[in-house]
Amino acid sequence: MPPARTPFPRPTLHERDRRWAVVRELMDADDLSGVVAFGSTFDRTDVYLAGEAIPGGIVAIPRDGEPALLSGVGAVALLRSDDQGRRLADARWIADLRTGPPPLLIAEVLRTWRIGRGRVGVIGLGGASPFGGGIPHGAWEMITAATPDVEWVDITLSFARARLVKSPQEQELFRHAAEIGEHASRVFLDAARVGARESDVYAAVEAEITRRGGHSAGPGMILRSGNPAFGGPIEWGWAGGEPPILRPGDSIGAEIFACWAGLESQQQMHVQFGSDDVHRRLADAARAAYEAGVAATRPGVLFSDVYAAMHAEIVAADVWSRPPVVQTVSPGLYNSPMWVNAQGRADLDGYPIPGVVPADGDFELRAGMAFAFQPAALIGLRQVCIGGAVLVTAGGCEELNALATRSHIVEP
Structure with a gap:
């Protein structure tokens, strides 16, 4: 290697x-x-x-x-x-x-x-x-x-x-992918400014990944902005239409897929243009869930132990979470439960909310496994989703990203 x-x-x-x-x-x-x-x-x-x-x-x-x-x-x-x-x-x-x-x-x-x-x-x-x-x-x-x-x-x-347990060479390739993702996250943070278009941010991130010799996992970065902004794909591009212009009070979130030699890492970037009490509550809950996941990750524990610790922080903050808070990557085989703490909430009254979608399965963590941490905290349809790439090591959890593990405030 x-x-x-x-x-x-x-x-x-x-x-x-x-x-x-x-x-x-x-x-x-x-x-x-x-x-x-x-x-x-x-x-x-x-x-x-x-x-x-x-x-x-x-x-x-x-x-x-x-x-x-x-x-x-x-x-x-x-x-x-x-x-x-x-x-x-x-x-x-x-x-x-x-x-x-x-x-x-x-x-x-x-x-x-x-x-x-x-x-x-x-x-x-x-x-x-x-x-x-x-x-x-x-x-x-x-x-x-x-x-x-x-x-x-x-x-x-x-x-x-x-394939879940990565060889020593694959672990180095995964670290390299996550390093590219860290650079792409910095570019996202620099490009996300009031007056820019979603397409400007998208292009800057994908250009940075490509410039460093990496590639994105298909179908490409997930990106959405607005006030409120739910997590999801772009509404322009294939469908046509004008990419939204970022405004004061908006947020913009992205799921970046920074890959190297077929090894996929993920970075969940989030920027808020001017903070408020709701944003702070969501950002704190998402960060607490991320930290709980890091603390719980080590060889010998179950996948369910990790996501249960993360979900406990979501429930304690009285917010809800739609996507999986943790998933395996390369391959993307196992996802934690989705739509957690969403049922019967007043802030979701009138929306078509399904029951909790269960996890894809359970297994014991081993050194060399790679994950994407992606805890999302929501009130109504307003979302803060953060997280990055992690590796299970003999000593616990190796965090491979920093910028994406917190929500960022940009004053308009």
Whole structure:
């Protein structure tokens, strides 16, 4: 692994071999002859296993032998022969790159490996959510039609759980992502001024992430402003229309997705233009929940122990919280409960408030796990959401961000 001070670190071939070994351990556990892995917008498993991002990437890994990288975009084969492609030749993880119709490629590679009649694992078919997965229904029908003798076994969740504990190299890459997020948070704070547009703030943050060689997780930063401002996506861009201009009394909040080499960190920035009693109450409650989460995070405790400590501060402040206060990242597999302390509140009278959405599951924290802390405190539809990236270490919790862990007041 390159030293942490390296400005543009890259996972090594040793890390590649470790990731492939994890896949092969899952093959042994389920008596599989191979695995075919698909990526999605939110979880680029193809990049994680291939070490490069190509359009429509699919990674096929046999129990023994070298993996293959497949794509339905023929032009990707030529990318290995231009100037950049030649310079990266020694860093490529997979030599066997094949292009063509993906269902036929999958069938071909399985026949080549003589596993076209065996049990083969698939990553990307499902997920923790009923809406998880990155394989279109029509594509899967064509794949199964092209491989009639294959018994497909979905190991998406098993693989995601295996990724929860980060290797030493991945921890350094995650720290690097969070460092980019810290720089992006500073740019957000500088750009968020009365008279600026939401689009000005958005562009400044994304430019900073890109300038430092990072990338955002799809579909991009979540950003919303107003008075009151609830958390959510932008109302312009794809839908068209004018990006709002920031005004005195407004707040602007963002969920920044600063990523490096496929490792996602999150920063929850919040700026209030002129403070008041309600803002101070919300900011204090969100900060108290964040601190409670940090204090509770250590190896051996349950995920539920962490979010219960954070929720206790929300309830004690008589505010409510809509998003998960903590979630796993890279992969985004587990979320804490949502819509906590929202039911039966006078400040939400007349709004369509659902019941508490339960957590996606529970598990024991281990050193090397990565999380996004994102406690939100709300009164009515006015929200303060803060938080940043954390790592579980042998000694407890390593906080990787500072600016995003408090609400900031900017005088108009």
